[in-house]
Amino acid sequence: xxxxxxxxxxxxxxxxxxxxxxxxxxxxxxxxxxxxxxxxxxxxxxxxxxxxxxxxxxxxxxxxxxxxxxxxxxxxxxxxxxxxxxxxxxxxxxxxxxxxxxxxxxxxxxxxxxxxxxxxxxxxxxxxxxxxxxxxxxxxxxxxxxxxxxxxxxxxxxxxxxxxxxxxxxxxxxxxxxxxxxxxxxxxxxxxxxxxxxxxxxxxxxxxxxxxxxxxxxxxxxxxxxxxxxxxxxxxxxxxxxxxxxxxxxxxxxxxxxxxxxxxxxxxxxxxxxxxxxxxxxxx
Amino acid sequence: xxxxxxxxxxxxxxxxxxxxxxxxxxxxxxxxxxxxxxxxxxxxxxxxxxxxxxxxxxxxxxxxxxxxxxxxxxxxxxxxxxxxxxxxxxxxxxxxxxxxxxxxxxxxxxxxxxxxxxxxxxxxxxxxxxxxxxxxxxxxxxxxxxxxxxxxxxxxxxxxxxxxxxxxxxxxxxxxxxxxxxxxxxxxxxxxxxxxxxxxxxxxxxxxxxxxxxxxxxxxxxxxxxxxxxxxxxxxxxxxxxxxxxxxxxxxxxxxxxxxxxxxxx
Numbered sequence: 001x002x003x004x005x006x007x008x009x010x011x012x013x014x015x016x017x018x019x020x021x022x023x024x025x026x027x028x029x030x031x032x033x034x035x036x037x038x039x040x041x042x043x044x045x046x047x048x049x050x051x052x053x054x055x056x057x058x059x060x061x062x063x064x065x066x067x068x069x070x071x072x073x074x075x076x077x078x079x080x081x082x083x084x085x086x087x088x089x090x091x092x093x094x095x096x097x098x099x100x101x102x103x104x105x106x107x108x109x110x111x112x113x114x115x116x117x118x119x120x121x122x123x124x125x126x127x128x129x130x131x132x133x134x135x136x137x138x139x140x141x142x143x144x145x146x147x148x149x150x151x152x153x154x155x156x157x158x159x160x161x162x163x164x165x166x167x168x169x170x171x172x173x174x175x176x177x178x179x180x181x182x183x184x185x186x187x188x189x190x191x192x193x194x195x196x197x198x199x200x201x202x203x204x205x206x207x208x209x210x211x212x213x214x215x216x217x218x219x220x221x222x223x224x225x226x227x228x229x230x231x232x233x234x235x236x237x238x239x240x241x242x243x244x245x246x247x248x249x250x251x252x253x254x255x256x257x258x259x260x261x262x263x264x265x266x267x268x269x270x271x272x273x274x275x276x277x278x279x280x281x282x283x284x
Numbered sequence: 285x286x287x288x289x290x291x292x293x294x295x296x297x298x299x300x301x302x303x304x305x306x307x308x309x310x311x312x313x314x315x316x317x318x319x320x321x322x323x324x325x326x327x328x329x330x331x332x333x334x335x336x337x338x339x340x341x342x343x344x345x346x347x348x349x350x351x352x353x354x355x356x357x358x359x360x361x362x363x364x365x366x367x368x369x370x371x372x373x374x375x376x377x378x379x380x381x382x383x384x385x386x387x388x389x390x391x392x393x394x395x396x397x398x399x400x401x402x403x404x405x406x407x408x409x410x411x412x413x414x415x416x417x418x419x420x421x422x423x424x425x426x427x428x429x430x431x432x433x434x435x436x437x438x439x440x441x442x443x444x445x446x447x448x449x450x451x452x453x454x455x456x457x458x459x460x461x462x463x464x465x466x467x468x469x470x471x472x473x474x475x476x477x478x479x480x481x482x483x484x485x486x487x488x489x490x491x492x493x494x495x496x497x498x499x500x501x502x503x504x505x506x507x508x509x510x511x512x513x514x515x516x517x518x519x520x521x522x523x524x525x526x527x528x529x530x531x532x533x534x535x536x537x538x539x540x541x542x543x544x545x546x547x548x549x550x
Contacts, residue, residue, distance in 0.1 A: 013372070018405025025402020029388065029395075036390040108386030115350045116403035117375035123403075269354035 023126045030130035044138045048085035056081050070241040082151050083237035084206025090135045090169045097131040098176030121264045132169030157240040164239035168232035174259035181266035204230040228255040301364040303328050303455045303487035309358030318344040319510045329485040333498050336507035342491040346459050379453035381444045383460045389433040404451040418446035438469025455487045495531040506537050513537045
């Protein structure tokens with residue numbers, strides 16, 4: 001018997017330091033990848049900026065708002081729509097990082113991730129945190145450009161919005177991860193756009209305050225209220241002005257937990273849906 | 285937060301445990317059965333060629349061993365660690381080279397290796413040391429800072445092999461590692477992996493559909509339509525079907541059993 005076979009690493013479990021190394025490595029890779037993919041960075045910025053520069057400019061004259069919380073003064077449409085666009089960045093990022101992981105060339109990376117000996121719930125959580133970190137880079141870059149466009153929330157707002165963005169980023173990333181594991185039909189990004197991103201974005205308070213929606217259609221109003229994306233937007237909107245929307249916080253927190261648990265269960269090899277449907281990228 | 289898993293390694297005689305023990309494993313995708321009652325055991329420091337045509341069930345078997353799917357039926361153990369019950373301990377001893385290219389193209393060779401090490405809880409300093417050694421072994425030391433995108437197919441495969449060895453696994457799985465490579469690169473990779481078995485005592489499960497990758501000293505497992513048709517030293521497999529070489533043995537085994545996919549067990 002070869003002596004090396006006796007030297008099987010006699011370790012049990014993992015130390016806290018090893019967990020930290022793993023998380024750090026996943027976030028580092030995700031950030032590095034994002035910064036290397038310049039097109040992706042630009043696309044992530046151009047999308048909300050087009051909304052802000054074009055859509056919001058056009059709408060400025062059409063929509064008039066009464067003063068609603070968290071605003072204390074009359075705001076222009078561009079300022080109203082900014083938190084919605086911040087959430088939109090995170091929505092796109094969450095769907096992209098989770099779905100591309102499974103359906104695009106990244107499937108291999110998902111497999112590399114899942115053969116790590118660390119617990120799978122931890123790996124998936126780390127992946128979500130990494131995706132959220134990337135979305136924060138995008139959102140703050142967007143805010144910087146928006147500031148030049150005279151979207152100027154109170155300076156403290158840039159700090160108070162951070163925890164809100166972290167939570168909403170986790171929620172939307174977890175949703176993407178859950179969808180990627182259970183819905184086979186969402187094989188390409190166009191499908192995700194049509195069936196997830198557009199409905200979530202339009203049926204929310206991102207583009208128009210809900211009291212306006214209520215005037216138009218009470219049914220739609222209730223749909224918007226049930227949409228977790230509405231609450232992500234409102235949580236961000238309030239936090240950007242140094243305020244807390246408790247209801248939205250509760251909804252976003254609850255949904256984050258729900259989606260994360262769902263995604264972890266879905267990726268559990270014995271209970272999961274990945275196996276049941278034959279597995280993505282499975283040729284044989 | 286520290287996950288404690290019971291280890292049988294601490295028991296005497298642990299080194300005699302098979303590197304990989306597959307017992308009665310079956311797997312279906314809905315009504316289509318991909319694996320039917322597969323059992324095989326790989327001793328330590330052995331090179332095993334898993335020979336099968338496309339669709340034979342090789343990738344499914346790899347997905348089960350790497351725990352992408354749970355085992356529906358049967359057991360898989362890596363050095364005695366049940367992949368379902370103590371996945372952490374089992375995966376720690378396992379290195380994998382997937383059929384798909386799984387490197388980040390826009391990251392450098394070294395960045396890819398450091399990321400992999402982190403996934404195993406190995407810090408940057410140790411990772412750098414080990415990566416340097418491993419890159420020297422696969423003769424890519426001078427490419428450490430290059431982006432993966434700039435490498436040839438054969439070089440990428442060698443990086444993937446180096447990566448799979450970073451956490452010092454005792455069992456290495458390679459799924460069709462020579463697909464798309466030229467003859468020279470194929471031979472290089474094959475001889476490199478063989479040397480790991482001979483010099484480091486690593487066990488290898490090498491999946492391929494190319495019979496010319498089998499050498500006389502290898503152990504061969506023939507998988508066809510989800511069933512294991514033969515398993516043993518190459519010479520025994522050849523004589524078992526009265527063939528003149530492994531190529532004709534493989535052809536004979538897979539020809540005679542082309543009765544369609546296996547029936548589902550009752």
